[in-house]
Amino acid sequence: MGAAVVVSNEEPTRAQINRWRRYLANERAEAALYRELARRKTGEEREILLALADSESRHEEFWRGKLGEYVGFPRQPDLGTRFMGFLAKRFGSVFTLALMQSAEARSPYIKDEDAPEQIAADERIHAEVVRGLAARGREKMSGGFRAAVFGANDGLVSNLALVVGVMGSGVSSNMILLTGVSGLLAGALSMAAGEYVSVTSQRELLEASTPHPKAHTLLPSLDVNANELALVYRARGMSEKEAQSKAQAEFSRMALEQAIGLDREDSPGEQETWTDPGEVVGSPWTAAGSSFLFFAGGAFIPIIPFLFGASPVLGAVIAMVLVSCALMFTGGVVGVLSGKPPFSRAMRQLAIGLGAAAITYLLGVAFGTVIG
Structure with a gap:
């Protein structure tokens, strides 16, 4: 829900009008910025960015309502907001979101008595949302x-x-x-x-820490009663109980595969997918x-x-x-x-x-x- 506009009989001062107009321009620009970033994304990231844009639009309507007849002609947003809009159009989201993370965290609403607590809280939450999105971008960067x-x-x-x-x-x-x-x-x-x-x-x-890709083919030759497979799982970090349970499940799967005549080489059982070390470190x-x-x-x-x-x-x-x-x-x-x-x-x-x-x-x- 949007923040309610508190109607006051007092005429706003010139300083308040200028400040509210600046807030209005910045909120409008930030909503456009998030929509521009969303245009380049798909899936969950796009949905999150569009939700942020909708929130900024609600803030825009709040300041528009608070200004009333003093809304005046549309004005330019702050230089920093315009710069982030330029980055969004030219270079995509990584640098823009990193800057937006700092900008949202420094919201002027926190110390402005004219700004409702709800909007100030929204901006702080936006900073955390953008932090998460920026972290995704940093991870994707080479x-x-x-x-x-x-x-x-x-x-x-x-x-x-x-x-x-x-x-x-x-x-x-x-x-x-x-x-x-x-x-x-x-x-x-x-x-x-x-x-x-x-x-x-x-x-x-x-490479020394990666399990051998053919180790699973040894299962049919193991002594089920000795259950040395559990030692493998314990060496990989499992507790004794977890290792015993997983080993028993693997032997049960092996018995079922033998009963239906499935070749162990083609079995999806213990063949875990391990990342190539070359893919990790380059x-x-x-x-x-x-x-x-x-x-x-x-x-x-x-x-x-x-x-x-x-x-x-x-x-x-x-x-x-x-x-x-x-x-x-x-x-x-x-x-x-x-x-x-x-x-x-x-x-x-x-x-x-x-x-x-x-x-x-x-x-x-x-x-x-x-x-x-």
Whole structure:
């Protein structure tokens, strides 16, 4: 049910009218945003998004009724709402829902005495619904995309710190460029090798833990009375009682299959479907190649000015500006993917990157002074 409009004999103030009109515009835009996202979905997700759109439309009608004759001409929603609408039209739901999760949680209705408690509660529940939908989207996103963001960020920070640190020691531009290229190659190769070993080790561990696909064919040869099959189930984590029960059920099924002449190879009984380790962790060569490329891409940015012959000081300043922009972008993306405000995450990423560069610069100056 929609929130009831409380009729008051008092004339609303100009501030109230402006605020209510803004709420009306935002609710209308949010309803349209959810419908746009629903248009690209099917099944349960589509139904949930359409239900959210209907709820926002009810809120829209509440503010329209509260404004009455002061409703005025339709106005533009807030910049943030318009930006999310742009994302919904151009890029789909993953980034939009992640931003909507934060926006719904920061609803202004919570502290506004003019907003009914029911609408404020609706918005809080919307935040939880969107959180669930956003989590689905994050799970569907390939791990390669996240790895690309983090790999590029590692390349940015490490090579900027290396370039600035070497510059602090007082070497020439050519030496800085040589050091930067060396850092790019060494870091990218190290990341690729580490990723290859990591993924390969994961695959081997999963393969060692996956039951043998033909183990079920041994059942006809087992001693029913000894019931060693129960040991298999207990080793997989079942309690003794559960293991005994499942083993007995399996032997009963086997006896029935033998009675009707069903070939054990074709039996659907104990043939469990196990996920291929390759499907879980991916290809080690793909992981290694992605790590190499994205780390190298990030590490390439700090050396760009030195490729064009910039002096050490000018090159370092340009490199810091370029890397700062890239760090803010990667930090913002990480913030969106984690459901956190992207601006604060962008600033945090920038502070970490520039902090690392400042420390290595001071160490470079100290080292240059010592050997000088």
